[in-house]
Amino acid sequence: MPLFLSEEQTMLRDAARDFVGEQAPVSHLRSLRDADDPTGFSRDLWRSFGEMGFNGILIPEDQGGLGLGAVAAGVVLEEVGRNLTPSPFLPTAIGAVTALNGGAAAHRERWFPAILSGEAVAALAIDEGPKHQPERTAMRAERSGNGFRLTGAKQFVAGGHVADLLIVAARTAGAPGEEDGITLFAVEKDAANLHADPRRLADSSLAARLRFDGVEVDADAVIGEVDGGAATLRRMLGHVRAGASSELLGVGGGAMDMTVSYLKERKQFGVRIGAFQALQHRAAHLYSEMEVARAATLKAQQMLDAGDAKADAAVSIAKAMTGMATTLAVQEGVQMHGGIGMTDEYDIGFYMKRARVLAEAFGDVGYHADRLAEGAGY
Amino acid sequence: MPLFLSEEQTMLRDAARDFVGEQAPVSHLRSLRDADDPTGFSRDLWRSFGEMGFNGILIPEDQGGLGLGAVAAGVVLEEVGRNLTPSPFLPTAIGAVTALNGGAAAHRERWFPAILSGEAVAALAIDEGPKHQPERTAMRAERSGNGFRLTGAKQFVAGGHVADLLIVAARTAGAPGEEDGITLFAVEKDAANLHADPRRLADSSLAARLRFDGVEVDADAVIGEVDGGAATLRRMLGHVRAGASSELLGVGGGAMDMTVSYLKERKQFGVRIGAFQALQHRAAHLYSEMEVARAATLKAQQMLDAGDAKADAAVSIAKAMTGMATTLAVQEGVQMHGGIGMTDEYDIGFYMKRARVLAEAFGDVGYHADRLAEGAGY
Amino acid sequence: MTDLDSFRSETRAWLEANCPPEMREPLRDDDDVVWGGRNATYKHPAQKSWLDAMASRGWTVPDWPAEYGGGGLSPGETKVLREEMARIAARNPLNSFGISMLGPALLKYGTEEQKLEHLPPIARGEIRWCQGYSEPNAGSDLAALATRADDAGDHFVINGQKVWTSYADKADWIFCLVRTDFTTKQGGISFLLFDMASPGVSTKPILLISGYSPFCETFFDDVRVPKKNLVGEINKGWDVAKYLLGHEREMISGMGLREGGGRTLGQAAADRLGTDDKGRLDAPVLRSEIALFEVRAQAFRAMSERFIDELKHGRAHPAQPSMMKYYGTELNKARHELAMSAGGSELLEWESEETSGGAPARAWLRTKANSIEGGTSEVQLNIVAKRILDLPSN
């Protein structure tokens, strides 16, 4: 398979670009922000995502979805990133769907229709500290009656305060740092003893700190095998990280495009600043980094779709590379815009904020670089 | 004390600049290299260093030296660096002298006159692996008769094949990694069972691999205390690393000056290439890095001279910073010279080679950065 | 005992007696900074008493002459005072563009009357100043400024607009570049002082990406300014401006040195993220990035010391402030990027109590302006290339 979008994928990209660009450009984020919106996204827009069929990209055709793969999901997420669109797409249509695809049919029957229609929203309760370290999951899930009792805390759970479904990683055995003993749970909204404390983040999104004070769930809340959730978690994180890479690409690409346009317009000392060679070289370098990041992301997604055993490493490469490239894009973006780039009125600052949140989410550059080194035996 | 050279230090700098620039400019290194000189430096030049008084900079006045300090030594070494002068100055007049200043009078009486006159040459046998890690010294010195018996290997010993005196770190107790148990020895040339294998390095200097196959030394070969050599070793390394920083500054400064001159002369597309803004910005950035490195080095040397307890950390900052700045200087130097910079005929390549050897010597950027982090508790 | 030694022991005793304990705590947020002025606010009474105590000795501006409200100290004494203040971690009693920017320019270019009128109130923190340089469409290109001052006999009439006027909405007076001759570029600019309460002056805060509004747009509509408020010669304001920009750069270049609450970045990261069994920060790549950053930051600390020493002894290259401003601000941006990485998702919070309302994230975003305000990094590099390295223009 050549390493560029197929015709079908290109059509999907065009559809997503038109749809997201028209329905939810940066001004959409700005108006939600200005209204201090307590949800963090527009439910109407989420239903429209459903109508467009986007929500079913990873849902098998026999369950009403499109049965497409990580590349297709990435195509949509890149447009979401380019427009800084607040959306539960990543945790719901990528995260929860991938997790549930690895579990019992009952979960899928329960959730897929509502996800497809854009009624339901999911959130991923993975992180327990300020940095992403899923292998160190410590939250306890103890046998209790016919099910389990969950105790512990999660944080940085995007949309966790409004999610209908939480995908929760907890430990039924083993110690933090061990792969075995992790179990994934599907926890429903309004479970007793579950406290969600939403926090507004720098990019105006809302992520919850969750406290599980002995949350009781039935045995059938388990996704996949008890103690054996690590594989499903890994697959889910593979898709989520690849998706976040695509969204980062969109953020970085959007910032770069804005900046290059500005370089062509803005005049200083009588000439367009894009004619200054120092800025030209920096812009060309940035372009190179973004192109390389784009290739790494598409490669990882093709490998995920092909079930390649090395896809996991490729995803780490993609997430780290897009983190570096997009961080450069927003930094150069603000600097090259000069004073106007520092103003809230101008959009480039929104790109900088979103880039940092996404670069942090599901493992930052350092986390993935370290992970690659460990995997490569050094 | 203000953080710039005193009048006396400036006079010394001018004297060193004139002397080294006239007696041993880069062409001096080139002719030694072309002659495949087996010593690695000119003994005549070394005697001239003695006549100039440079060799006694760190030797107390009552022992015939100038009784100056690390700043003064750095002033000379910077000129040595700028001219890429092959010289045993660093291991002998800085390393051995500092070590012997911390030991018995007999050693000083034995060696200082010959060092002052430029007759004797010393070498520092510290490294045991490809990277500098003195705290992991493993070489054994076992009690034997009235003295010790040294067994093990050293490498990267500049001038070790011709040195009259070797300063050797060996372990009389403890295990590699421990501070206690290291003892410093003054080992004389032609000791039995000592094998020196000189290796030509990339910069045309010669460094020996030494094998100690049970080298017997008297008890009075010990410098300072048995098992307690770590403090003297640390002081010696402080001065040697600061000196290497100054030499690096000279190398980087020389490369930068050559390059800036070239930017002013060379024309391309009808204009002098120094007018291209992208090159201007890179040159200005390089200048900034070199200035910062210069300040860090002088600061470390002033602190050494003041006996400041934090001098050790300051030296690591200086060595790491000069390593980064000078590496940038030679890389930019070769790149900005274009094709001609790649030719052996042109001098800039010699700067690149010397910079790498010096940046590696006595701990590279990563070693010192790591050391600072450890010292700062993170 | 030398004179300096006795000065040191007296100073130490005085500071011990007069610096309130609250003023020895690290700054925690912007409210802890004292700016003075007609409408000064003090979060804590110790701020006021500390300012007054220092001002009574002229020590808010220790090296200014006593007749202008300064301490009249020698360079050596000034250094001792700073060292003794640092020893007890005493806060700066007064933050002021009047001290850091206007003062040096007035000392050099002002008339005796101007000095006597303006410097003592600056020293006492009674008048807060702002700077009117930048204009829309004249970012790094100050010479393109269009605010006009028309000659009306004994006064000028000012019309035009400034942007990026720091704290214009809180300032009492402004020092301002205006065009007095439209026939030349740099030659036609003059340097004027006037009261922000003058009729025709209005300000509008600019909301920044950090959520703060330290800058304003400032509008002048037929503002009358007496001619005695002209600093330096008419049409020669560019000289004053350049001189002053150099001082601004010196001040801004100090930013590379800042450390939050006395802890280094690495220690703060270790506190938050923990260390492994070797005592190393438990995030290996981040640790290494911080360590390499700290090499530069601490080397730059030495550079700053050297620069100040060279300045004091008149040995600094006149364009060296550009290097300092470039390096210091880039370093400060890098510091905040790393601090945010070390804070992880927790420091992304924008409004929470734990983050004091998103202070770290807002500070991170605020630093992005460091390399823009007071002359962009690109402008500083141009200056270094041309004035220090003497690289050609073509």
Add this chain to the structure above:
Amino acid sequence: MTDLDSFRSETRAWLEANCPPEMREPLRDDDDVVWGGRNATYKHPAQKSWLDAMASRGWTVPDWPAEYGGGGLSPGETKVLREEMARIAARNPLNSFGISMLGPALLKYGTEEQKLEHLPPIARGEIRWCQGYSEPNAGSDLAALATRADDAGDHFVINGQKVWTSYADKADWIFCLVRTDFTTKQGGISFLLFDMASPGVSTKPILLISGYSPFCETFFDDVRVPKKNLVGEINKGWDVAKYLLGHEREMISGMGLREGGGRTLGQAAADRLGTDDKGRLDAPVLRSEIALFEVRAQAFRAMSERFIDELKHGRAHPAQPSMMKYYGTELNKARHELAMSAGGSELLEWESEETSGGAPARAWLRTKANSIEGGTSEVQLNIVAKRILDLPSN
């Protein structure tokens, strides 16, 4: 079974049978590379038999038409062949500027006669080519070239000097830019082929900082070249040159991918320096630098795959080779810097047996030319800025 599948299994069987085991070993040094030519040297007989076997099927140039010595394979088949060769780590049978540079240009611009004369010997490794582009005083500025070709009826007479001619002292023929019209700049250049054995051609190797001499100065003193050796139109040689430079950049950009002996940099460093009890390279800052480098290097590997796929399908931006050349060469320089750091003092040895005569240090220095030859990094960035980003000239 599709056609490609059956092609794959046939190819696999043929390679298995015909690729000698020695040709499946990683390249160890420059002598392991086969360049062919009239004076070809083979370090090992397997090099020759592998070349001949591949050439007999046209597989030294699998996608060239069979009538010119190629394999006549489709893009899909070519990819399969490369994959199958990679599977058994088969070496490239022939390294050749004729294949990587001249061939594509002749296929596009050559006459039928020229193709038939020159392409088959290239494919068989019988004629080794060199490139005459750069001249003293015309570094990145190719249009400034001064070597002249004067019209002398049925032939040209060449006078002038080239520099940086790769392996001119070992090459049989040269493809060369000459000036045929001195009244214009780029328009007056023609693209000529001639035999290096022609009277009047002389070469002088240039000693490099690595101690090697892969380049020469090349002198032409009244060299007679038949007019049939003109490629493309007279005075339109610049078009051919640009087309060919694009292919050269593609080739050079592959350098970012190289890995010594199949081990990654990090694994090689761990072999040399050891690992700690967590299995981490026992040099924390170096480890982190390598890890960050590997992210870029492996991402660039994907970029190269994408670029080749886009090229094959005619989707690549025409200036994309400049980006690839820039990124790939900078990456390769960084790789060797890190490899030298990981080698410590041992890899600084310049002549020792353990280092095969300083091979790593010499290779490190050699890479410094990567970002100069074939158009400097600065030139590539100019091209990307103008042709891809469409940034203005003023």
